[in-house]
Amino acid sequence: MLADRRGRRISYLRISVTDRCNLRCRYCTGGIKKFISHDDILRYEELHGIIDTALDLGVSKVRLTGGEPFMRLGFPDFVRAVLARHPGIDLRVTTNATLLAPHLDSLRQAGLRRLNISLDTLDRERFAEITGRDLFDEVHGSILRALELGYDVKINAVGLRGINDDELPAFLELASEQPIDVRYIEFMPMGGCGRWGPDAVWPSEAILQRAMKIAPLEEVQDTDPTRGPARVYRIKGGKGRLGLISPLSGHICSICNRLRLTSDGRLRTCLFSDKEYRLRPILRHPKLGLPFAAEVMRRATLDKPIGEELLRARRETELVCSKGMLSIGG
Structure with a gap:
């Protein structure tokens, strides 16, 4: 089992699965980016091996992300192959949903049940301003179709003070009318983003206080040890819920249960640490391979740091790690 x-x-x-993305969200990208070369991206067969190994080591939840996966x-064929290989797996996909629509039906038939969709605004013009692309209609249409097909849909919105903090009523209305979890994530001081600053952060407590004035909320108590980082609130009389993810103001490092693997095969045990473990050379070494990669995963996990301590050690305006979310995986 993997434990620290x-x-x-x-x-x-x-x-x-990739660091490439077709959007240029203002809080994520830091200007022109050089993408990882194709030869340096983990092959799908290597990813299958990593997933096999992770499940053997006690992992029960796997999320596929990007970039934009x-x-x-x-990628859709890979998702179907993972589901066929591991019929009981809790597999989730995080996407901006701009390219999702053509694959919704076949992925649902293959057994995919959960989608996390990144969407920071419900206004078409503002969407174009934030992302650099006029693709709101594609995203909105994919959300509606996913709900029709019975997907469990979560919408992730980065709370940006002065940019989308006036849209809380609209998001709460959406979550009330549809069986959707709308989750606000605090703007994190990650590398590659020149727009981060303390004044841009919309703290979770401020979101919660405002939300409670808009809609009747009831906190959901979740004791599941595999749960994610969100505090979740049921909207009384509504179909959906509000979630708050507070990496800056309300740390859950003491119960953190996750590892991250970048598209070029670097294992990261903490989002806020630059410490990485290179699995790709091990996987491609004729005498090492998956057994040795599993041992690296075990040993790396032993020294998993406390992200809250790393945050406290930085100066207030300092980025906490050199890599941006586009490279790490959102």
Whole structure:
């Protein structure tokens, strides 16, 4: 089993299948970016091996992300192959949903049940301003179709003070009318983003206080040890829920249960640490391969840091790690 010296057990693996994205969200990208070359991206067969190994080590939840995962050729086929290989797997996909629509029916038939969709605004013009692309209609249409097909849909919105903080009523209305979890994520000081600053952060407590004035909320108590980082509130009389993810103001590092794998095969045990473990050379070494990669995963997990301590050690306006979310995997 994967566990660190503090007794935290790992049950959740996030895998980035590509660092490429067709959007240029203002809080994510830091100007022109050089993408990882094709030869340096983990092959699908290597990803299958990593997933096999992770499940053997006690991981029960796997999330596939990017970049934008549907930018990678063959990604829908890979998802179907993972589901066929592991019929009981808790597999989730995080996407901006701009390329999702053509694959919704076939992925649902293959057994995919959960989608996380990144969407920071419900206004078409503002969407274009934030993302650099006029693709709101494609995203909105994909959300509606996913709900029709019975997907469990979560919408992730980065809370940006002065940019989308006036849209809380609209998002709460959406969550009330549809069986959707709308989750606000605090703007994190990650590398590659020149727009981060303390004044841009919309803290979760401020969101919650405002939300409680708009809609009747009831906190959902979740004792599941594999749960994610969100505090969740049921909207009384509504179909959906509000979630708050507070990496800056309300740390859950003491119960963190996840590892991240970048698209070029670097294992990260903490979002806020630059410490990485290179699995790609091990996987491609004729005498090492998956057994040795599994041992690296075990040993790396032992020294998994406390992200809150890393945040406290930085100066207030300082970025916490050199890599941006586009490279790490959202």
